[in-house]
Amino acid sequence: MTADLRFDGVQAEVGGRTLLAGLDFAVRPGEVVGLIGRNGVGKTTLLRIASAALAPGAGRVLLGGEDVTTLSRRALARRVALVPQDLHVPFPFRVGELVLMGRAPHQPLLGLESESDVARAREALDRLGIGDLADRDITHLSGGERQLTLFARALVQDPEVLLLDEPTAFLDLKHRVEVLAEVRAFAARGRAALVVSHDLSLAARTCDRVVLLGVGGIVAAGAPSEVLQPDALRRAFDIEAESFAAPDGQVVVVPRIPTARD
Amino acid sequence: MTRLSRSRLALVLGVLLAAVVVITLVALATGPSNVGAPDVVKIVFGDASDIDAATRDIVLRVRGPRVLLGLLVGAALATAGAVFQALLRNPLADPYVLGVSGGAALAGISALALGATFALPTSSVPMAAFGGGLIATGLLYWVSGGRGRSSPTGLLLTGVVFNAFASAGIVFLASVAGFFEGSRIFLWLIGHLSAVEIDAVGVVAASVALGLVTAFLLSRSLNLLALGDESALHLGVPVESHRRWLLLATSLMVGAAVAVSGLIGFVGLIVPHTLRLVIGSDHRLLLPATALTGAGFLVLSDTLARTVLDGRELPVGAVTAIVGGPLFIYLLRRAQARGPMT
Numbered sequence: 001m002t003a004d005l006r007f008d009g010v011q012a013e014v015g016g017r018t019l020l021a022g023l024d025f026a027v028r029p030g031e032v033v034g035l036i037g038r039n040g041v042g043k044t045t046l047l048r049i050a051s052a053a054l055a056p057g058a059g060r061v062l063l064g065g066e067d068v069t070t071l072s073r074r075a076l077a078r079r080v081a082l083v084p085q086d087l088h089v090p091f092p093f094r095v096g097e098l099v100l101m102g103r104a105p106h107q108p109l110l111g112l113e114s115e116s117d118v119a120r121a122r123e124a125l126d127r128l129g130i131g132d133l134a135d136r137d138i139t140h141l142s143g144g145e146r147q148l149t150l151f152a153r154a155l156v157q158d159p160e161v162l163l164l165d166e167p168t169a170f171l172d173l174k175h176r177v178e179v180l181a182e183v184r185a186f187a188a189r190g191r192a193a194l195v196v197s198h199d200l201s202l203a204a205r206t207c208d209r210v211v212l213l214g215v216g217g218i219v220a221a222g223a224p225s226e227v228l229q230p231d232a233l234r235r236a237f238d239i240e241a242e243s244f245a246a247p248d249g250q251v252v253v254v255p256r257i258p259t260a261r262d
Numbered sequence: 263m264t265r266l267s268r269s270r271l272a273l274v275l276g277v278l279l280a281a282v283v284v285i286t287l288v289a290l291a292t293g294p295s296n297v298g299a300p301d302v303v304k305i306v307f308g309d310a311s312d313i314d315a316a317t318r319d320i321v322l323r324v325r326g327p328r329v330l331l332g333l334l335v336g337a338a339l340a341t342a343g344a345v346f347q348a349l350l351r352n353p354l355a356d357p358y359v360l361g362v363s364g365g366a367a368l369a370g371i372s373a374l375a376l377g378a379t380f381a382l383p384t385s386s387v388p389m390a391a392f393g394g395g396l397i398a399t400g401l402l403y404w405v406s407g408g409r410g411r412s413s414p415t416g417l418l419l420t421g422v423v424f425n426a427f428a429s430a431g432i433v434f435l436a437s438v439a440g441f442f443e444g445s446r447i448f449l450w451l452i453g454h455l456s457a458v459e460i461d462a463v464g465v466v467a468a469s470v471a472l473g474l475v476t477a478f479l480l481s482r483s484l485n486l487l488a489l490g491d492e493s494a495l496h497l498g499v500p501v502e503s504h505r506r507w508l509l510l511a512t513s514l515m516v517g518a519a520v521a522v523s524g525l526i527g528f529v530g531l532i533v534p535h536t537l538r539l540v541i542g543s544d545h546r547l548l549l550p551a552t553a554l555t556g557a558g559f560l561v562l563s564d565t566l567a568r569t570v571l572d573g574r575e576l577p578v579g580a581v582t583a584i585v586g587g588p589l590f591i592y593l594l595r596r597a598q599a600r601g602p603m604t
Binding site: 048051052053072073074075076077078080081082084087088089090091092093094096097098100101102104105107109110112113118121122125134135157 | 263264265266267268271347348351352353479480482485486488489490492493495496497498499500501538539542543544546
C-alpha cells in the first residue's frame with residue numbers, strides 16, 4: 001500500500017511574501033493530479049514544500065498521514081522524488097551516473113551500486129528512449145535530454161509519490177507524450193503523481209484531476225473537463241479562452257490571442 | 263553504462279598507489295649525495311645492515327621526513343581542493359585560490375609569533391592554522407552568500423582579497439615579532455617543504471588522516487552536493503550536517519598542511535581537474551585518487567624543486583604555481599565561455 005500526499009491548510013511563502021494560503025487538496029495513490037496556474041503563483045514553491053526542501057508558512061504536508069518535515073531526509077527521499085525543471089552541474093558526470101544517483105537514498109553510506117541498481121537505471125533510460133545517452137557527459141546534453149535524464153533518475157528512485165515541475169517544458173511532442181505516458185504508468189502501479197504543467201490540453205489528457213491556482217489560492221479543482229472552463233481560466237490567467245470537447249470527450253483549451261484592434 | 267565497480271576502484275587506485283611508491287623511492291634516492299635506488303629500497307623495506315649509517319641517516323632522517331610531509335601535504339591540499347569544488351559547485355575552487363590557506367597561514371604565523379613570546383608548544387601552530395582555515399572558510403561562505411549560490415568571479419575576488427590581507431598580516435606579524443629572517447617569510451608565502459621538523463610529522467599525519475577519512479566517508483554525499491543543495495536534499499542527504507563535516511575536514515587538512523609548508527598553491531586545482539578528465543567525476547573514486555595523485559604530485563614537484571637548479575633549492579610552491587597558474591587561467595576562460603555556472 002502506498003501513501004497519499006495531502007496538503008493540509010498549507011501556506012506558501014517566498015522571502016516573507018505569502019503566495020498561497022489555506023491550501024487543502026490531496027493526491028491519492030493511483031492518481032495523477034495537475035497543478036496549473038500562471039508564472040510566480042507558487043507552483044514550484046508548493047512542490048518544494050511537499051518535498052520538505054522548504055517549510056510551509058502554516059499548515060503541513062502529510063505523506064500517508066505523516067508530516068513530511070518529521071521524516072529523515074533519507075526516509076523521505078525513498079518515498080518522494082522530485083523532477084526539477086532543470087539542473088546545471090559544472091562537473092562532467094555521465095548520464096548513467098546521474099541516473100544511478102537516484103538509488104542513493106536506498107543505499108548505505110558507503111558502497112557501490114548493485115547489478116540490480118544498474119539494471120533499473122538502464123531500464124529507465126531505455127523506456128524514455130535515451131539508452132544511447134548513458135555514457136554521455138551531462139554538461140553536453142540539450143535541455144530536453146537533461147529533462148529526460150532527470151525524469152529517469154526520479155523513476156530509479158522508486159518513490160511512492162512523484163513530483164514533477166514542468167517535466168515536458170523542453171521536450172518535443174513525441175517525448176512529451178512518452179513522458180506523460182510514463183507518468184500514467186507510474187500511477188497505474190498504485191503510486192501518486194503531482195505534475196506542474198503549462199500545457200493545459202496535455203495536462204487534461206494526463207491528469208485525473210487538476211488544481212487550478214490563482215493569486216492567493218485555489219480557483220477551482222476537480223476533473224479537467226469541469227475545471228478548465230472559460231470562467232475559471234479567466235480568473236486564473238486573466239485571459240479569454242474557449243474549451244472544447246475533443247472527439248474522445250477530453251477537454252481542449254484554446255486561448256484567444258488579442259489582436260491590435262482589441 | 264560506465265559505473266563504479268569494485269574492480270575499477272581497485273585498478274585505478276592500485277595504479278596510482280604504485281606510482282606514488284615509485285615517486286617516493288625516486289625522491290628518497292635523489293639529492294646532492296648519491297644513494298642508489300636499490301639501497302633506498304633496502305633501507306625503506308627491509309634489511310639495511312650492509313649500508314653505512316651516514317647513508318641511512320640521509321635517507322631516513324634528512325630526506326625521509328621531507329618526503330613524508332610532502333606526501334601528506336600534497337594529499338591534503340589536493341583532496342581539500344576537490345571537496346571545495348564540489349561543495350561550492352565551482353571547478354576553480356582551491357584552498358589557496360579561495361584564501362583558506364591564507365587564513366590558516368596567518369593564524370599559524372600568529373601562533374608562531376606568540377609562541378616565541380609565551381612559550382606555546384609547537385603543536386599549537388597546526389591547531390591555530392586549523393582555526394584560521396576554519397574562520398576563512400566561514401567568511402568565504404558568509405561573503406559569497408553560501409549554499410553554493412556564489413558566482414565564480416565573486417568567490418575568486420573574495421579569495422584574492424583574503425590572500426592579500428593574509429599576506430600583509432603575515433609580513434606585519436613577522437616584522438613585529440622580529441624573529442623572522444626575510445627569507446623565511448618569503449618561504450612561508452610561496453610555500454616550501456625545506457624547513458621540515460620531524461616532530462611535526464605526527465600531528466600533521468593525524469590531522470590529514472582524520473580529514474581524509476571524513477571526506478572519503480561522505481564521498482557519495484559529495485556527488486549529490488555537487489548537483490546543488492536542493493538536489494542533494496531530494497536524494498536524501500542531510501545537507502547542513504554533511505556540509506559542516508566536510509568543511510571541518512578540509513579546514514583540518516589545510517591547517518595541518520599550511521602549518522608545515524606555508525602557502526603552496528594550485529595543488530587542489532591541478533590534481534582534481536586532471537583526474538576528472540581521466541577517471542570521471544564520481545567522488546567515491548575521485549577523492550582517494552586525488553589524495554594519492556596529490557601526494558605523488560607534490561613529492562615529484564619538490565624533488566624537481568631541489569634538483570633543477572644545481573646546488574640551489576627552489577621552493578616547491580614556485581613549481582606548483584608555474585604549473586597551476588596557466589591551468590587556472592585556462593579553466594577561468596573556459597568557465598566564462600560556458601556562461602555563468604549557477
